[in-house]
Amino acid sequence: MPDATIDPSRTAAPSTGRERSPRARKAKGAELLPPVEKLLGAAVNALGGSERPGQVRMARAVQDAIDREEHVAVQAGTGTGKSLAYLVPSIRHAMLSGSAVVVSTATIALQRQLVDRDLPRLAEALAPELPHPPTFAILKGRRNYLCRYKMTASWPEEEQDQLFDPREVSATGRMVQRIQEWAEETETGDRDELVPGVNDNAWRQFSVSARECLGAQKCPSGAECFAELARARAGEADIVVTNHSLLAIDTMEDFELLPEHDVVVVDEAHELVDRVTSVVTGELSEATVSLAVRRVGRLIEQQVADRLQEAAEDLKALLAAAPPGRVDDLPPVLGQTLALVRDAARACITALGPRGTGKDDAEAAGARKAAFTALDEVHDTAQRMLDAYGHAEEVDRAEVVWLDEGGGRFPPTLRIAPLTVAGMLREKLFGNRTVVLTSATLALGGTFDGLAAQWGLGRSGSDDASEWTGLDVGSPFDHPRSGILYVAKHLPPPGRDGLQDAYLDEIAELIEAAGGRTLGLFSSMRAAKAATEALRDRLDVPLLCQGDDSTMLLVKQFAEDEPTCLFGTLSLWQGVDVPGPSLRLVIIDRIPFPRPDDPLASARQRHVMAKGGNGFMAVAATHAALLLAQGAGRLLRAQTDKGVVAVLDPRLATARYAGFLRASLPPFWTTTDPGMVRAALKRLTAAGG
Structure with a gap:
């Protein structure tokens, strides 16, 4: 499951209702900024391009949506220049409000295009027209950054040795050595800057999830933490580039990952529902339960940990014999096994004692945090699967459970996902900010209503629709x-x-x-x-x-x-x-x-x-x-x-x-x-x- 739970120990106090307050850095003279059309023209001229009607229409639509505090979905065909069309009004708004604009993408390729090419050139082009040169930063999930503390601390083992054949162990060992050498010279700790890349097994030995993180105040390496430094850079930027998964985590959780913002641009918006669904999908297998057993290790009495290991073996035997596919009705044996897993995980959590007592040294705190993380995920997922049943009518169901048969190194795995994320998006994403959604593919069957329903916006003009408009600016191609x-x-x-x-x-x-x-x-x-x-x-x-x-x-x-x-x-x-x-x-x-x-x-x-x-x-x-x-x-x-x-x-x-x-x-x-x-x-x- 993605890095989807935020640890309060490393975040600022949450604001009530997740309201976003603008940062006190509004540029002097910002109220005299040129209109968006002039800024777009200056950018196009500086970059050696030519005016495109669709690009101008889109930039105006984005600016109007920001001014009216309404949502807009813009379909812009290839060649329209949609990146400039949303970046220019976004930069203008950041200057006026003192609040960052978040740009979320689905693919690494587009993130790199924005940060490495589009934004540097645009910042240089607009600098003469603005109070100060626009600034930008990229922010990813914590798992994407090297953890300095984990490099030096004793950490609970991540994988069982028997999962690897000798060739895999050797290849992973070479990758580990390369990460260690790279760690001595990297300035960002960003995994994507390690070329050639490494496999997940190697990288996992040097990274932590948000739930596992000790927090900047408690961690011995907190002052030089790559993830915290990335957040600090993002906190000072006008434009923050991120991905749909991190955007989903930020909007769904009670604590904030992204800087204060009141405008979000969702590029590649046709991917939004699938990415959000992935973030909120839970999984349970013998491997996830056994990982929790290994994490809890010698921190609790052996007989308590053994109870969870026995539940893991029961789950393994059950899933190996069960047919793959949807589990529409809860078989009694599965219900009993899920309850055993849940209760054994709860017993281990109780045996670990109070959380965050502050009495542990950093190494002990890291081990306890890792144990709590794995146990919480096992307990909460088992309970969530049990809660998915018991509805008399199909219309009352909220989630679906299914068995993925796995294969190779991947064991049979139970998964659970919501039947719709529309309500989550309507409340968490669209409820308290202006959202611009754009892609070359949004108007399906000639209308935006299909995707709007999946986003939770409702049909355009209907009583249940949030304030939003749809616009197809066409394509420069004939x-x-x-x-x-x-x-x-x-x-x-x-x-x-x-x-x-x-x-x-x-x-x-x-x-x-x-x-x-x-x-x-x-x-x-x-x-x-x-x-x-x-x-x-x-x-x-x-x-x-x-x-x-x-x-x-x-x-x-x-x-x-x-x-x-x-x-x-x-x-x-x-x-x-x-x-x-x-x-x-x-x-x-x-x-x-x-x-x-x-x-x-x-x-x-x-x-x-x-x-x-x-x-x-x-x-x-x-x-x-x-x-x-x-x-x-x-x-x-x-x-x-x-x-x-x-x-x-x-x-x-x-x-x-x-x-x-x-x-x-x-x-x-x-x-x-x-x-x-x-x-x-x-x-x-x-x-x-």
């Missing part, structure tokens, strides 16, 4: 002239037994017409590998598959060698940005609905139906529309790009929900004629573009 959406209506519906021969033939013919230059996006890794194996010898162009090497290196090779094709799965859909002639064809094998046996999606769908809604459209179709739009968005990345998005699933042309899905895609010229599409691709290839 989609009907630059791209074709081809739906292979003549193919049979996709089957459950892998790619059919007709699909492989279609893929081969399209790639041959395009002269390679193809990104194949498949619904599963199995399908991507099967297509690669079937077509590698059949095609005259290089064919790469996700997993052959690191994704970064594969994408680099794909971009640099025009005939090369790259096949991958959903994880590639948002990470590939290849402008130019190396990408002329995007193939999507099937509509990416959630798997019918996906426990969380299926439970959410059923829950919407129980409340009188259309579960399929609200959950499955919305999920598919988002991924389809993200996949189709890979094609046009620059003004001169041209090409085809080919969806092989005929249901995009024939099913009753097809109109909703197509309305979620960029407005390409659409056809179901395979001959016409192959001819268009051949003309592009012959023209050298």
Whole structure:
């Protein structure tokens, strides 16, 4: 589970209701700041760009939302320049109010783009127009920073030795040594600055979660703590860049991680619900319980710890024999085992004695804190799972429990997640700040209402809606002239037994017409590998598959060698940005609905139906529309790009929900004629573009 609980010992006293008070650093003369249009113009001119109507509309909309203290959702297509469109009014507001603006992203790539490229250039460009040069900082979860104290202290072991084979132990040992050498020279302690990276097992030996942290006042290394130094830098910045997970933790908890702020910009907002759900998902397995036993170690009487270990073994045996999937009704044996785990964890917590007595030395305090952290998580998760049952009606359920069968080093694991995070977001995120949500993909089926409902904002204009507006500023691309959406209506519906021969033939013919230059996006890794194996010898162009090497290196090779094709799965859909002639064809094998046996999606769908809604459209179709739009968005990345998005699933042309899905895609010229599409691709290839 993410680092989701904040330790009061290392935070300032909480404010009532989490109200945010502006910092007393409002810039002198800030009330005379130029309007946002002038600042945007100055930024664009300084950066050597040109004015884009969509960018101007978005900047005005963000400024208006801030002025009115209302929320706004802005769909801005690739090439709009949305980063500048929200950063300029955000910087202006920070200057006027003396309060930071938080910018939250879903991906490391966008965080780095903002902090390493966009913000430094923008700060320099706007400095002549503002009372002082804008300042910015990046802030991540505590687990991302090196813990100086943990490097030198005796700490409870994290993993059992038997989890590793000798090769893994050796590789991890080399990584540990490299971390120790890097620790002597790093100025930030930020894991992302350690290149090449290290695995989680190595890094975990040098980092702590928020719950494990002793607090700056108690920790012997508190004065030089990397995480605290990062928070201090963020506290003085105008713009604080973070990620959706940390934003969720900050808004859900009673104690603050982020600096005082009254405006949040959520970029890549289509990812917000999934990231928040991940933060609040709990898990319980034999491994998590045994970790708590090891953490408590010799701190309590052996017989009390043995009771928890016995409960862990009972849980292990039960989960090994149980079928994976949703657990809709609580079997008596599972209820008894969860109660045993909960009660044994509570007994260990009681045996540890009072928390935070201040009598321990730092090393003993660290061991006790680590034990409390693991035991609390086991106890609270077991209780939460027990509380998920007992509702007479489906509509009254709040959470779903399921068993993940695991595999390899990962044991069978019980998980629990909320059926909706709308209420949490409505109360915690949107309740006391202005929120700007933006992405290239927000208006699904031509409306913002689907995602707004998931965010807890309600339908636009309805009585239950918070004050919010939706705006699509369009795209600088001429989609009907630059791209074709081809739906292979003549193919049979996709089957459950892998790619059919007709699909492989279609893929081969399209790639041959395009002269390679193809990104194949498949619904599963199995399908991507099967297509690669079937077509590698059949095609005259290089064919790469996700997993052959690191994704970064594969994408680099794909971009640099025009005939090369790259096949991958959903994880590639948002990470590939290849402008130019190396990408002329995007193939999507099937509509990416959630798997019918996906426990969380299926439970959410059923829950919407129980409340009188259309579960399929609200959950499955919305999920598919988002991924389809993200996949189709890979094609046009620059003004001169041209090409085809080919969806092989005929249901995009024939099913009753097809109109909703197509309305979620960029407005390409659409056809179901395979001959016409192959001819268009051949003309592009012959023209050298």
